Amino acid sequence: MKKEITLEKVISSAPDLILYAAPIMIGLALLEFYFSWKTKRDLYEKKDFLTSLTIGLVYILQGLVTKSIMFGLVLWVYNSVSWSIPVNWFTSILCFVVLDFCRYWAHRYGHEVNFLWATHVTHHNSEKYNLSTSFRLSWTQQIKVIFFIPISFLGFHPVVFFICHQIAVLYQFWIHTELIDRMPKWFSFIFVTPSHHRVHHGRNENYLDKNYGSTFIIWDRMFGTFEPETEKSIYGIIDQPKHFNPVKHVFHVWVDIFKNMRRAGSLKKALWIFVAPPSSLEKNPGKKNA
Template sequence: MKEEITLDSVVSSAPDLILYAAPLMIGLALLEFYYSWKTKREWYEKKDFLTSLSIGLVYVLQGLVTKSIMFGLVLWVYNIVPWSIPTNWFTSILCFVILDFCRYWAHRYGHEINFLWATHVTHHNSEKYNLSTSFRLSWTQQIKVIFFIPISFLGFNPIVFFICHQIAVLYQFWIHTELIDRMPKWFSFLFVTPSHHRVHHGRNEQYLDKNYGSTFIIWDRLLGTFEPEREKSIYGIIDQPKHFNPVKHVFHVWVDIFKNMRHASSVREAARIFVGPPSSLKKIPKQQRRD
């Protein structure tokens, strides 16, 4: 019979890498900001940077509470299944690869389903692309923990999952830059690079809904969502906010979803709005709103 793992044991055995890395990430973003200003590039805009920084700091502080809930669910699933996978270097790498596949689908559905888009749009609603863009992590994105349940169900140790998850999040930091042009071909064939991710953040027609990979770009190549960088990306979203309010940047799609649902003619239509594609959302004119 396998030994039950508690949340306390996960927290004590797996350090919070993101919390420790935060000062270094902010420092590197400031250096890139300075380099952009010194070389007269337009990678940064002061208000946009402060918005990204505000969103990121709240996310880190919020994570001190919400991670317990998120990993509590992962832990609960692991403890109720009767099997487990031994922990060693091979199974740890296997856990990371399977986790990355789950992250691909979490990311992809985050662009295809309204309520998941609401948890992800914050990461895209900047017209700049720089290291600070990686700080734009929605305060509601913990909903996507449902995509990671298979990891626990398969029997991977939650401590291994916790570490792999943090490494995957940290990998995302360096790919948010225009400073790095192209990586070697062998690397770009397997791994997500800044070039790949600039495409993902572009709202150019041919770039929309492409390159969902988190660490490995191979999933996009296999599943038909890969697009190489052919022209400069135009960053932001189709319905681009014209303000720098961090709270509105986090919640504006949630507001649109619920306003659309309130105008639905039936419960079934409201449900379709909630799980429908982002293209189905309509802007409700002020004079027609019920709020």
């Protein structure tokens, strides 16, 4: 019979890689900031950088609490099933691949469903694209843990999942840069590169809702959401905020959703607004156009 695992054991057995890597990532972002200033590349805007840094630091501090809730749910599912997958190098790689597949769909639905977009928009509402953009992780994105339940249900060990999840998040850091042009073709066919992810962050018409891959770009090739970089990206979102307030950057879509729901007129319409595509969301409901 499978031995039950406690949350304390998972947390103590799996190092917090993101917490350890944070000073290195901040240092590299500062180095890129300095290089941008020195070479007049205009990759950074000071207020935008401080907004990204603030959002990222709060996310890390918040994670000290929410991590227990998130992985507690994953652990509960794992302990609820009677089967488990043995831990070895092969199953660890397999867990990472399955996790990346789940991340693809979590990311894709994060662009296609209002309440999930509210948890993700923070990552997109900067008109700059640099290493600090990777710090823009919404303080409400833990909702997406629902997409990772299948990993525990399949029987992958929670410690393996915890480590794979952190590696996947850390991989995202280096692809947020304009300083790396193209990677070798064989690498770009399999893995997400800065070129691929610049497309994802672009609001160019042909770039919208493309390249959702986290580590592997093969999911986009398989499911028809791949788009190569053919022109310079215009960064930001369609309804781009014109401020640098980190709290508003995190919650502005949530505010729009609940305002729309309040004016919906019926529970059915309100629920539909919650799960409808972001394109259906009325901005500043109640305001009349001049």
